[in-house]
Amino acid sequence: MCLLRHLKTIALALVLVWSACLVPMHGAQAQTSQQAAAPDYQTWRAFAERAETLIDQRFTPDEDLVTLRGELVGFRSQFLAAQDANSTRIATLREQIAALGPPPEEGATEAEEVASRRAELNEQLAQLQAPGIAAQEAFRRADGLVRQIDHIMRERQAEALLTLWPSPLNPVNWVSAADAVWGTAFTFGTQVTGALQDPAYLREFRSNLPIVGLLFLVAGFVLMRGRAWIERLVGRWLDEGADRKSKRVLAQIMSLTQIIVPVAAVVALGTALVLTSLTGEIGAALASALVQAGIGYFTARWAGRQLFPVHESRRAPLQLPAPRRREGRFMANLAGLFMGLNVIISTVFDPARQSDAANAVIAFPLMVLAGVVLFRLGALLSMHFRLAAADGGETRFFDRIVGVFGKLAMIIGIGAPLIAAVGYVQAAQALLYPSLVSLGLITGLVFLTQLVDDTYDIVTNRGPDDPDALVPALIGFGLVLLSLPVFAIIWGVRPTQLLEVWQVLREGFSIGETRISPTNLLSFFVIFSIGYLATRMVQGALDSTVLPKTKIDKGGQKAIISGTGYVGILLAALVAISTAGINLSGLAIVAGALSVGIGFGLQNIVSNFISGLILLIERPVAEGDWIEVGDTMGTVRTISVRSTVIETFDRTDVIVPNADLISGKVTNWTRYNSLGRIIIPVGVAYGSDTRKVARILKEIGDGEPLALLDPEPQVHFVDFGADSLDFELRLVLSDVGFGLSVRTELRHQIAERFKEEGIEIPFAQRDIWLRNPEALRGEPAPLAKVEPRDPRDENARTKMRYDEITETDAGSGDADGGR
Template sequence: MFSRHNSLTLPTVARTLLLVLAMAFCAVGVHPTAAVAQSTQQNSAPNYDEWRSFAERAERLIDLQFTSDEVLTDIRAELVGFRSRFLSAQDANAGRIATVREQISALGPPPEDGATEAEEVAARRAELNEQLTQLQAPGIAAQEAFRRADGLIRQIDLITRERQAEALLTLWPSPLNPVNWVAAADSIWGTAFTLGTQVSGALEDPGHLREFRSNLPIVGVMILIAAFVLLRGRGWIERLVGRLLDEGADRKSKRLLAQIMSLTQILVPVAAVAALSTALVLTSLTGEIGADLATALVQAGIGYFTARWAGRQLFPVHESKRAPLQLPAPRRREGRLMANLAGLFIGLNVILGTLFDPTRQSDAANAVIAFPLMVLAGVVLFRLGALLSMHWRLLTADIAEMRFFDRIIGVLGKLAMAIGIGAPVIAAVGYVQAAQALLYPSIVSLGLITVLVFVTQVVDDLYDSLTGRSPDDPDALLPALIGFGVVLVSLPVFAMIWGVRGTQLLEVWQLLREGFRLGDTRISPTNILSFLIVFSIGFLATRMVQGALGSTVLPKTKIDKGGQKAIISGTGYFGIMMAALIAISTAGIDLSGLALVAGALSVGIGFGLQNIVSNFISGLILLIERPVAEGDWIEVGSTMGTVRSISVRSTIIETFDRTDVIVPNSDLISGTVTNWTRHNSLGRIIIPVGVAYGSDTRKVARILKEIGDAEPLALIDPEPQVHFVDFGGDSLDFELRLVLSDVGFGLSVRTELRHQIAERFKEEGIEIPFAQRDIWLRNPEALRGEAPSPEPSEPRDPRDAHARTKMRYDEISDGDSGDGDGDGGR
């Protein structure tokens, strides 16, 4: 209130909002006046003589230690104007400079030392170089002047920040010292006496009395309307909004209407207060201080009714799951009371700041007058922080994983409690300005956070109403992005609440507008915005063309599905590449200066991204040659399945286990791939069959042929074939070979044919053998308990019948194997 450099009033927030809107207009370039001014600056060359004279005068004033803040602010405004003109002049003759450089390049490289070139070429080269020097001169001069102006602006900002910090750290007399109370009482009495004198003087002035009588009817009407709205209308609006919220708890449209209607809880009472303030001014009896007080009354009303509305948003009357804070009813009632008191104290701070100008009073009087209100505001802030912390504690006990918003609420609660206690303490010591810079911005910041929560809820409800999203559906991306954008836009408002001057924010915006340079090209937010807009348009146009091709054009052609997919994908890649090139060209970004950097990075990229590049090129080959298409049944290494999608980096194969296997495209190009259904679905299956020795082989072949001919999916040409392939170790081996019209049914056909073969063989008495093995024992007498025979002096012939004993496994199993050493199983 009483800090000259950090006074917090509600017009500060209003100016911040206007500043944000102004920056938005500058960003998109829609303000006609700004556009005309910018065009004028670009078309008119700066007056460098005037600039040098002003810069020298500004440097002398800046070097003076006692130059006032008002003078520095005026100088800074002039410097900002000069700097903007110099920034625009830096790109003077840019098109002509580029043309002359291309002409010089067309002449070829200059001759080396000792070499000569044609006289005509040398003369032309010298002429073009002279033109280039002359064309570059205005830009170079503008750059030099821009740097000088920018340096002076930074110097002024540094002085202002130092003075601001010095003011915050200034130690005033302690407000707890009774000696200082006398100065405060004198200040209060002097202000009251001055106000009374001004009012009594107006009453004695016949001109003021005539004006009062003429305005009396309208003054009376405005006072009656304002009183009625403040006493009755405000309560009616609050009850109406509460009823809409209760009835429309499950109806999105009513809930959205109630949220929008809740803003009338601010607008209508503030309008009544404005009418009351206007009525007081129209009486012509208030005097100078009274007129200022009437204006401050509107500002105080904005603060109070906004805080009251914010309290009802954070601490609703009725319990709701959508409420930002989940608290029991007694705590919500306390929260609404604390919010009302916070708004009241902010309003009183504005009124006291208007009545008692800190520049016209002693530091002792300022400290004593500000301290009681700061203590009350500190208590309110402490209680609000305690309620925020309670919300965090209750959720911690009930929910294992908390939202980011709830964690932020917990941190804010602790900070509010600390500031609520610390600010009055340091104010009692004497650092009143520092305490004010902590206390009141904290309260206003909580209000702004409530506004952000309200806006995000409105966006969610509006999105739900338009899309019909149910509460059980997951959170959508678009409302989250909009909410994130709202938070970004609010950052300048937070900055100004905490003492950042508007000129400092404009300085940040100027730096963004200035951008940075890549070679001879300056990249600014305007270039980036142009690039994004043009690229977005090109991207959307590409998607539209792809959609038209996929739904209208290509289905009417004879191109197969895989070819259609390849054309659509290629169109997408080509369209995105062209959109990027057009966007770069439209934004005026010259990438020729990055050629050397790109060449240096290409080596590292070649080694680090060689696999990615290889897969990308392989993907393009797959899309162009189409050896594999979507829907094909392929086998790559040990992976077999159906191709589900082909991208530029990898191919997704859906196996018969319904799992997706991601295969790099380079494996499909460099490795061996079996495509079972590339050109058609025909495919051959082979069913091996074994029968026992002694079976009638021709009868077996006839039965298998009959079974194959009866299969409905088997082709007639070529017809099923039966082959007697080998004399196996345990069986006579046959193969039934069939060519199916759809090899995708190969597994089911194999299963059915095996069932039929087993049934027919059983009917015909044909045996399907199982594997048999003969076991040869070196010492069979050990199984009978006999002494082992002596080892022969020389190896025996294993074919000698007297040197071995042949026994079938079943005979051994029936014999005595009581030794249990497991040798009989070998």
């Protein structure tokens, strides 16, 4: 029963979505036109009193309340537009009054001319504010009445869902159902018989007979043969165009003919029934329900072929084996059939004209069958998730969502018939049929996202191995957002409630004395986007055209480009805020609290940000410099506002906070030039010819191609070491970045020349003196003669022992020194 309402309101949902996109763009023009015509407050007061009377009546029909609500919404829109009446003039008057200075304090006076002018401006301000104040009062009254009607409608809807009907399993109630079916059939037969006996209806039937016959023939031919031809044609295109994106996109679009053509045939069939003029009121309603049932059935059939394709394909939304796909298509056909039958039964057997017992018994068998179909569809969705998880790889978000939907469908498929058997038939219908319709809508979203993705591949020539693009993902996310109102209507949300939500969004919210509406937000984003794009264009022009022709180094060019980007984005934000009419003065308290939070919680981030700006402006470190920060040494790759990336010599990236570069000790080896000095220490054995050593080192240094001639390489005899005579070879290289490789090569040459000249490179030597070598040989230590201890000789023995140890250490030192 509720499916009929869903099908009727889907189109309205699309209209709501379209209007939601258009209203912000044309809100200013509509508001201006509404301001031109002031509301008729006398008519409004009379209407409001009548509306309050109808609302207070307990048994006012839902149809009357819906009509009343629509009229109230119209008044409320007028009052909302009238609230801003004379806003420009009011702002000007306030500025004029502010220009006169603050009013005098109590007991003080001001110039008579100023006081007179102030009183005149205040009087004008009060007159201009009066229409806005009246509009605000009327708006609040209309808004209150609308909310009261919405509250009543919600209560009635909840009461209807929780109403306990007689159980359809009770045989006593079957009699009421049989009476309802017989009564409807008898009424339909009476209407047909009366039409056949009426000469006027017979004449109309004879005149329309050729058209009726033609419509029946066309509809029958299309339903019998045309649908199969279309499916075969689309399937062939899909098979042949599996590797050609253009054919695949065209085949996807042509697949919609599987809905359009059969539905057109059903429309022709319904039109033929109406043109016979012999079916009566029930026949006319049946013809309308037949069209809606045809839409539901053929849409479900198309959705089944999309979710469960005939041929196996990697692009199929659900990866299932062939038998399960065949079962899925069969279940989708049954789902469409049962939803169509539900529409026909709800139309022919009007629930408002039948007893609750009859309605429960008539609706229950179809609900059981639909529940079984929903349960099997949910089982197939859950199977897809299990197969995707069994592959061992990471499951996609889509697969996890499909698994969740599958479990929910299985629960609803079992639970809805059970609660219907108890007697909560309306609640069961509100769960069962919206679930089936939602599965169809989800299939439509999957179809649209695939179509967008394939179209984007054609436009951009994206290959199958390329990573997923962002634009199709954003479009798909937008389609999901646009489908939310449709999902809401499917699950019982009235279109008037959606309009109410949109009205609240149009009204906006207040920040201080500023009201923010969707129009303001749209203006802000449009202006800011334009400013952002302009900033990027200027940065691109500077980077590719202007700065390369100057003498500014690469680091300076990067600093100018980054600074231009920051300034441009800041200006774009300020202009967008000003254009949108957002007053930031009301955010002073929020900004103060935010500054305190920044001071305590974000001080490191702010410190790094400020340090980054200093680095970009002063440029003590630039990209490409070889620097040393603490234990990190490498080449600067990028400098951002928060951190600097340093590439070390082992090709790893180290991210250093900018605060460390400003407050810490930094060695920049190549800031202004790449010159740098290297020092190679060399030690030779004692007894070597020191001048010969110096000459050899000088020749090796002069032979290095990267060494500068001014200053030339130098050799210094620096010290008499403990084990060697110490020299240093010092060179200034034209590119200190090759310092390590130059050191390596020079050491090779020094080792080779010293070997040729017979110069020894010593190594550290030490002598070890053992006090008791007999212990190492395993001999027992000699026993000392034990004499009686005399306390008076204790100090003498201690002094003698000390002298022996000192003498031994001195002798060892002389021996080392001699060697």
